[in-house]
Amino acid sequence: MTDLTLSLLNPNTLLPHRAGIAGLALALSAIPPETAPLSWTVTEDEVRLSWEGSDREAIEWLTHKIYCIEDGYLNPPVLKLDRQSRYTFTQGVTSTLLQHNQQRTLEKQAKPLRFPVDPNQPEIEISYKDLLDCYYTGDFKDAFTSKGKFKDEIPIKGHHLPGLVECFVNGPYLESPVGFVSLLFLPLSCGYYALPAGRSALVIPEVKHLKNWVRLRRKSAGTPYIKFKAGGAGESGLRFLIQQKTVDNGQLLGIEYCEVYQLGTQAWDKNQKYLKQAVYRVKTNEQVLAIYESAEQFFPVRFRTTDKGQTWVATSQALPWIADNLISDHPWYSGFFEFIKKNKLFERQGLAKMTQFLSESERLLFQSVHDAFGKFRAGQFKARSDQMGGNLTKEQGWDVAKRSADKAIYRLQRPATQQEFAKALVDFLVQYRPSAAKGEGLEIYAWLHTGDNWRKARDLALLAIATYKKKTIEGAGDPDLGVDDIEPEEDSEGFEYTFS
Incomplete structure (x- = not known):
């Protein structure tokens, strides 16, 4: 008789083994x-087989x-997958x-x-x-041996233990029977996502309570096609946790965290397409999951049509950047200074909605720069209108708006140190006197000179300019500029700002 005990508490197990034990329980x-x-017993932290x-x-x-x-799909009945989910799985x-x-x-x-x-x-084709x-x-x-018994050491390919770096000189990685059986059921616990540039994301959960996880996992649906396409590894992890319904009952589900393996080609091995990259x-x-869930609503997928009439899904550029910030415990807007250098900004509306998650100090600085830039831009429009002898055309308005933003951005992105940026920002606010900063000068100054907040302030200032629109956030006004439609549509080719 053979008895196997697969325990989450076994110190010799890795995350994939523990997720595999959860898959076996499922x-x-x-x-x-x-x-x-065979017979079995499942407790909160182990599975016993005999x-x-x-x-x-x-x-x-x-x-x-x-x-x-x-029908050409791998379809484990326990997952109860519909047609789209069978494809994504x-x-x-x-x-x-x-x-x-x-394999x-x-x-x-x-x-x-x-x-x-x-x-x-x-329909998507x-x-x-x-x-x-x-x-x-x-x-x-x-x-197994020729007699059907487990070998003491079982060879395992690196694909079945994600993150394993095989040493071909020393032969394959060797597993115990318990580890081997655990990994056989790893696919049932994982999440899978298609990333840009031919990459993939494999999400492996850390399960702490088998019975609770199995009970709730059986209620969760598979991954539809529109959720299968993710913009990055961080986004895949957050999306997986939300799909597993951890927001309202994370402790009951028994998942404390998950790990995301970003897989893609490596420069030194073109034969395998999905080696571990990160x-x-x-x-x-x-709180993080709630912010990301809102961000998904603010940055929805877009549907595009090819010249041949085929429909395809375009994902957000901003969403994976925001997700990577969230999983790193950074403010969602962190690194906007660098992000905007690499990406054309066509998602201003979503970014403006994200400002609801700013802290009180962050919102004060954002709103102050927003108001100051509005006055600066109004002056630019008036000067150009006087120069042209009257109202501006739509094209002229777009040109003034772009030039105004470029000038303000250049003014605030040039400083490379805290002292230089603080001086540039204070000079800008003093010159255009935003109503939001009235009586708040000392608070802005103190926050700006605390720790590394000047980098946050730079990101927020550039974000306020790049997302500027009449009433960017609730309660924020803008002078009548005489040209009501100078802003490009959310998905238009519009004007792009100069960040360099």
Whole structure:
């Protein structure tokens, strides 16, 4: 008789092992015990398995019961995936754990798939190669002796233990039977996301309470296509935690954090497409998740159509930058000075809405620069209008708006030290006297000279200018400029500001 105990408290386990144990507990919850050739017990922190006879027969029966391929998709019944989720799950697993051709077989000819992703938009069309077979649905002869017993040391490919750096000189990584069985069920616990530039994100949760996690995991839905496309690794982690419904009941779900493995090509190995590039740890933080959930609403996906009439999904540039700040315990706007240098700014409306999450001191500085810039710009419009002898055309208004922003940005981005920036900012506010700063000069000065706040102030000042629009935030006025439609539409090619 064979007895295996897979414990979350085992000091020899890594995060993928513990997530695999959770996946095993989830798998067992969907199997009628009376029909199984093995018995099990699941507690809050361990799974105990026992069976008579061949180890190989017991393990292969279990994996074949859990993993099945239907209509070209890897479709574990316990996950209850709909058509879109079967696609995202299969695509995610084959791009990460089963990335190597030796671990799965795909149909040679791709077929078109069409998904409805929004009731008001045309269907998305993508190409997909059916999955014919894979590691999890095959046999595991390398793990067993000729008599069907577990080997003492079982060779494991690096794909099945994410982050493992294999040393080919010393041979494959070797696992114990307990570690091997744990990793077989890792795919059931993970989240999968497609990143830009052909990269993938594999999200592995840290589960602390098996029974609670299984109960709530069985209620959660799969990943629809529109959620499968993420802008970055940090965004993938936050999206995974929200999808697992941790915001309202994070302790009950039993997830304290998750780790995101960003996978992509490395310069030194072009043969494998999904080697580990970076690892991020994303903690379960209700406030952070709430901010990100709001940001998802402020920066929705956009639908685009090709010349051939095909619809595709364009993701936000700002959202992954905000997510990376949030998981690093930085203010959501941190690094705007650098971000705007690399990205054209077409999401001003969303950024303006994000200002509701500024602290009182941050909002004071943002609003002060906003008001001062409004007066500065009004003066620029008046001077140009007087020069032209009357009202400006729409094109002339756009030109003045762009030049006004460029001048103000240049003035505030040149300083490279705290003293230089503080002087430039104070001079700007004194010259244009924003109403928001009336009587608050000492508070602004004190905050600006505290720690590294001057860098935050620089980001906020540039953000206030770059997102400027009449009534950028509630209660913020703007003088009548005589040209009502100088602002480009949210998605137009508009004018871009000069940050260099």
